Amino acid sequence: MQERDTSVDRAAESGSRAEAAYLTVADEELRRSIIGEWEVAMSMARLSELVCAVCGRRTAPEHVDLVKPAKIDLSRLRNNALPAKLLPDSYNVQAYEGAILHPKGLTNINIRSDLRICRDCLRELNDNRLPKYALANWLYYAHDRLPPKVQRAFRESTQVERVLVSRARASTISFRFSEMKGHALYGTRPEGSQRFVKGNVAIHPQDAPHLSEVLPPGNDVLRDTICAVFVGENKPTKDNIEKLGPVLVRKSRVKTMIDFLVSENPMYAVSESFRGFSQENMDSLFGEGTRHQDEGIPCSIEIGHIQFSDAVAGATEGYVPGENDGPSSDKDDMLMETVGYTDGDDSPVSTREMALKALSHCLRKGKFIQSQAGSRFVPDFENEQLLSWLFPHLDPWGIGGFHDKRRLVPLTLDEQLRYLLTIDDSAFRNDPNFAFIFFNIRQKRMVLQSVSFRVPASQRDDVIEKLMSLDVNVLDRLIDKFKSNPRYKPETQEERGILHLLMRVNTVSHDLPGSNGYKIALRNEIRALINHIGTPTLFITLNPSDRDHPLVRLYAGQDINIEDSMHGIELSRWQRTVLAASNPTACARFFDTMIRNFISIVLRFGRPGRGLFG
Numbered sequence: 001m002q003e004r005d006t007s008v009d010r011a012a013e014s015g016s017r018a019e020a021a022y023l024t025v026a027d028e029e030l031r032r033s034i035i036g037e038w039e040v041a042m043s044m045a046r047l048s049e050l051v052c053a054v055c056g057r058r059t060a061p062e063h064v065d066l067v068k069p070a071k072i073d074l075s076r077l078r079n080n081a082l083p084a085k086l087l088p089d090s091y092n093v094q095a096y097e098g099a100i101l102h103p104k105g106l107t108n109i110n111i112r113s114d115l116r117i118c119r120d121c122l123r124e125l126n127d128n129r130l131p132k133y134a135l136a137n138w139l140y141y142a143h144d145r146l147p148p149k150v151q152r153a154f155r156e157s158t159q160v161e162r163v164l165v166s167r168a169r170a171s172t173i174s175f176r177f178s179e180m181k182g183h184a185l186y187g188t189r190p191e192g193s194q195r196f197v198k199g200n201v202a203i204h205p206q207d208a209p210h211l212s213e214v215l216p217p218g219n220d221v222l223r224d225t226i227c228a229v230f231v232g233e234n235k236p237t238k239d240n241i242e243k244l245g246p247v248l249v250r251k252s253r254v255k256t257m258i259d260f261l262v263s264e265n266p267m268y269a270v271s272e273s274f275r276g277f278s279q280e281n282m283d284s285l286f287g288e289g290t291r292h293q294d295e296g297i298p299c300s301i302e303i304g305h306i307q308f309s310d311a312v313a314g315a316t317e318g319y320v321p322g323e324n325d326g327p328s329s330d331k332d333d334m335l336m337e338t339v340g341y342t343d344g345d346d347s348p349v350s351t352r353e354m355a356l357k358a359l360s361h362c363l364r365k366g367k368f369i370q371s372q373a374g375s376r377f378v379p380d381f382e383n384e385q386l387l388s389w390l391f392p393h394l395d396p397w398g399i400g401g402f403h404d405k406r407r408l409v410p411l412t413l414d415e416q417l418r419y420l421l422t423i424d425d426s427a428f429r430n431d432p433n434f435a436f437i438f439f440n441i442r443q444k445r446m447v448l449q450s451v452s453f454r455v456p457a458s459q460r461d462d463v464i465e466k467l468m469s470l471d472v473n474v475l476d477r478l479i480d481k482f483k484s485n486p487r488y489k490p491e492t493q494e495e496r497g498i499l500h501l502l503m504r505v506n507t508v509s510h511d512l513p514g515s516n517g518y519k520i521a522l523r524n525e526i527r528a529l530i531n532h533i534g535t536p537t538l539f540i541t542l543n544p545s546d547r548d549h550p551l552v553r554l555y556a557g558q559d560i561n562i563e564d565s566m567h568g569i570e571l572s573r574w575q576r577t578v579l580a581a582s583n584p585t586a587c588a589r590f591f592d593t594m595i596r597n598f599i600s601i602v603l604r605f606g607r608p609g610r611g612l613f614g
Contacts, residue, residue, distance in 0.1 A: 024614075026610075026612050026613075030610070030612070031612070034601055034602055034611075034612055037601045038597065038601050038602070041597050041601060042551070042597070044561055047551065047554060047593075048061060048554075049061070050064045050105075050116050051102055051104035051105045051116065051424045052064065052102065052105050052116060052117055052118035052121055053101045053102050053104075053105025053106055053115040053116055053117055054077060054101065054102075054105070054115075054117050054118070054121040054122075054125070054131055054133075054134050054135070055102075055118065055120075055121050055131060055133040055134055055135060055139075055419075055423070056102035056104075056105070056135055056139075056423040056424055057118060057133065057419070057422045057423050057424070058422060058423070058424050059118045063118055063119050063120075064116050064117065064118050064119070065116070065117055065118075065119060065122055066107075066114050066115070066116060067114060067115050067116075067117045067122065068114060069096070069112050069113070069114070069115060072115075072117075072122075072125045072126075073125070073128070074096055074097040074098075074099040075097055075098070075099070076125065076128070076129075076130055076136075077099035077100060077101065077130070077134055077135075077136045078097070078098045078099055078100065078136060079100050079136045079137075079138065079140070081406060082100070082140070082399070085145065086142040086145050086397060086399070087100075087145075088100065088101070088103070088140070088142075088144065088145070089144065089145065090103040090109065090144055091103045091106055091109035091110075092109060092110050092111065092112075095110070095111055095112040096112060099136070100134070100135040100136040100140050101115070101135065102135065102423075102424065104424055104425075105117070120133070121133065121134065129409075130408050130409055131409075132409045132411065132415070133411075133419050134409075137407050137408060137409050137411075138399060138400055138404050138406055138407050139400055139416075139419065140399070140400070141394070141395055141396075141397070141399065141400050141427075142396075142397050142399065143396070143427060145397075146260075146396060147260070149256060150256060150257065150260045150396070153253045153256045153257050153260075154257060154393040154396065156253065157253060157254075157257065157393060158246055158247070158248055158249065159246060159432065159433070160226060160246070160247055160248070160249050160298065160301075161249050161250070161253060161254050161257070162391075162392075162393060163217075163222070163225060163226065164215065164216035164217065164222075164249065164254050164258075164285075165215055165216070165254060165257040165258050165261065165392055165393075166212075166389065166390055166391070166392055167211055167212055167215065167267070167268060167274065167389040167392075168211050168212070168386065168389035168390050169212070169221075169225055169390070170390055170437050170440070170441070211273075211389065212274075213273065213274060213275055214274075214275050214276065214277070214278035214281060215258045215261075215262075215268075215276065215277055215278065215281075216254060216258070216278065216281050216282055216285065217281065218278075218281050219281075219284060219285075219298070219299065219300035220300070222298050222300040222301060223300040223301075223302065226247075226298075226301050226302075227301060227302040227303070227304070228247055228301060228302070228303045228304070229303075229304045229305070229306060230303070230304070230305045230306070231305075231306045235305045247297050247301065248295060248296070248297060249285065249286075249295070249296065249297065249298055250294055250295045251282060251285065251293075251294050251295070252294055254282070255277075255282065257392070257393075258276075258277050259277065260396070261392050261396070262276045262277060264396075264397060265388060265392065265396060265397060265398040266398050267385045267388040267389060267398040267401075268388075268392070268398070284299075285298050285299070286298065286299055287299035382402075382403045382413075383401075383402070383403070384401040384402060384403045384404045384405065385398075385401060386401065386402065387400070387401040387402055388401055390437060391431065391433070391434060393427070393431075394427055394428055394431060394434065402416055413438075413441075413442060413445070414442065417438055417442070421435075421585050424557065425557060426585075429583065429584070429585035429586070430582055430583055430584070430585070432584075435584065435585075443513075446513075455504065455505055459504060463501065463504055463505065466501055467501065470498060470501075471494065474492075474494045474495065474498070475498060478490070478495050478498060538613055540613075542594070542595065542598060544590065544591055544594040544595070546580045546586075546587040546590050546591065547573070547576050547577050547579075547580045548573075548576060549590060549594075551590045551593065551594075552579065552580055552583065552586050552587055552590045553571075553579065553586075555583070555585075555586035555589045555590055556579060556582075556583040556586040557586075
C-alpha cells in the first residue's frame with residue numbers, strides 16, 4: 001500500500017515539474033536565438049528569387065543552377081506550332097535556336113550565353129524530356145507581341161469593358177462606392193470631392209458560364225451582370241457618376257479589343273454560334289441618341305444609393321488603421337478592393353434544395369447543356385476554350401487554355417493554376433476576377449468527383465420505384481416553396497412523402513473543403529488532440545499587415561532590398577494600400593511566409609527543444 005502511494009506521489013510530482021517547465025518564461029538566450037533565426041529567415045539572402053529561363057517561375061536561388069547552353073538541347077524548348085509572328089522579341093530568339101524562354105532567366109538577351117534554370121526543369125531536360133512547365137509547352141501567352149494599340153487597350157480596360165469583350169461570363173459583378181468619412185473634403189459638393197471615394201468589387205459566381213453570340217452583348221445581358229451601389233450622404237448625380245473610372249466604358253477601346261479578338265483569336269472566330277461584332281449593341285450601349293458618344297456608363301447598369309448611417313458604417317468598416325486615408329494627389333489611383341464569393345454552402349437546406357432540383361431535372365429527362373435567347377450555357381470542366389472566353393485580356397491569342405490537347409506534357413487544372421500564379425510578371429496574379437472564378441470552377445469539380453448518393457442495398461429497389469413514380473409537378477411546386485421560404489414545412493401527404501423519400505438517400509462526400517463532412521472531420525480531430533494533450537492554455541492572434549510590410553513589394557516584383565526598406569517607408573500609406581489591393585497573390589504569399597516562419601521559428605513546432613511559449 002505504501003509503495004502504491006509512493007508511485008502515485010512520484011507521478012504527481014513529475015506532472016507538476018512538467019507543468020512548471022511548460023509555464024517557464026523563455027530565457028534571454030532562447031529569445032536571442034529566435035530573433036536571430038527570424039532575421040536570417042526574413043533577409044534578402046533567404047527571400048530573394050531568381051527567374052527560371054525555361055518555365056519563367058520565380059524560384060529560390062538555392063534551387064536554380066547556371067547552365068551552359070551547350071549542356072542542354074535547346075531545340076527541345078521550341079514550339080514549332082506557334083505562329084512566327086508570336087515568337088518572343090524580348091531576346092534574340094535565333095541565338096538560342098528558337099527556344100521559347102523567359103528573358104529574365106538569361107544572362108545575356110543579345111548573344112547566346114548562360115541560362116538560369118530551376119532544378120525541376122533541368123532534371124527533365126537532362127532526361128531528354130520537355131519540362132512539364134516549360135513555356136514551350138503552350139504556356140507562353142505572347143502578351144508582348146500584341147500590337148501597341150491593342151496592348152494599351154487591354155492594359156487600360158475597366159472591368160466593365162472586359163465584360164463587353166468576353167464571349168463567356170461566369171460571374172456577376174457588384175461595385176460599391178462610398179465617400180471617405182473623416183476626409184477633409186467629406187460632406188462638400190460631390191463634384192469637388194469625387195476623388196475621395198473608395199470602392200469594392202464583389203465577384204458573385206454563376207452556376208454555369210454563359211456564352212454570348214455577339215460582342216458587345218446586349219443590354220439585357222449587362223443588366224443581369226453588373227450593378228453599382230453608392231453609399232454616402234449625397235445621392236450620386238449623372239456628372240459625378242461618370243467620373244468614376246471602374247464603371248466607365250470607352251466605345252473606341254472596346255471596338256479595338258473586339259476587332260483584334262475576332263481577327264486573331266481562333267476562339268473568337270465568326271461561326272454559326274458566334275456572329276462577331278454587333279454595331280447595333282454598340283450604338284445602344286449608352287441609351288438612345290448616344291450613337292456618337294464615345295465614353296460613358298452603360299444605360300443597363302443598375303445604380304442604387306444607400307444613405308450613410310452608423311448602422312451601415314458598423315457593417316462595413318474594418319479595423320486596419322488608416323483605411324480611410326485618401327490619395328495624396330490627383331495622380332494617385334482610385335482604390336478598388338476585390339471580394340470574391342464561392343458557391344460552397346453545404347448546409348442541410350442547400351443540400352435538400354440541390355437534391356430536389358436534381359431529382360426534378362432527371363425525372364424530366366433534362367439535358368445538362370441547354371440554350372436560351374442571346375446566350376447559352378457552356379461546360380466549365382476540361383474546356384480548353386474557357387480561359388480565352390472568360391479572360392481574353394489574359395489569353396488574347398487563344399494559345400494557352402486549360403486542358404489544351406496540343407500540350408506534349410498534359411497539365412491538370414490545379415497544376416496550371418498553380419503555375420500561372422508563380423510565373424514572373426504574371427498578368428494572372430493581378431487580375432481581380434481570375435482567382436475567384438477558377439477557384440469556384442475547381443470547387444464545383446471537386447463536388448462532382450467526391451459527392452455521391454448512397455442507398456442501403458436492401459432498400460434500393462423500393463427507393464428507385466418510388467422515385468420514378470413521383471409527380472414532377474408536385475416536386476416543382478415544392479422546390480418553389482422552399483426557395484421562397486427555406487423553413488417551409490410540408491403541408492400535404494405528397495410533399496411529406498417526397499421529403500421522407502429524400503431522407504432515405506444519403507449524400508456522401510469525402511475530402512471536400514467547405515462541406516459539412518469536412519468540417520466535422522476537423523472538429524473531431526481537434527477533440528482528439530484535446531483528449532490526448534489537454535486543452536490549450538494560451539491563444540495567439542496574428543494579423544500580419546500586408547499593406548505595411550515591404551515583403552509584399554518584393555513578391556509583387558518590385559526591385560527592393562528588404563533590409564533597407566525596413567529602416568524607412570518609401571511609399572505613402574495610400575500607395576502601399578493600392579499596391580496590396582492590386583497584388584492579391586503577393587499578399588497571400590506574404591501571409592503564408594509569415595505564418596510558416598512563426599510556426600517554425602517562434603513556436604519551433606516539430607523541432608527539438610522548446611519554443612517561445614513552451
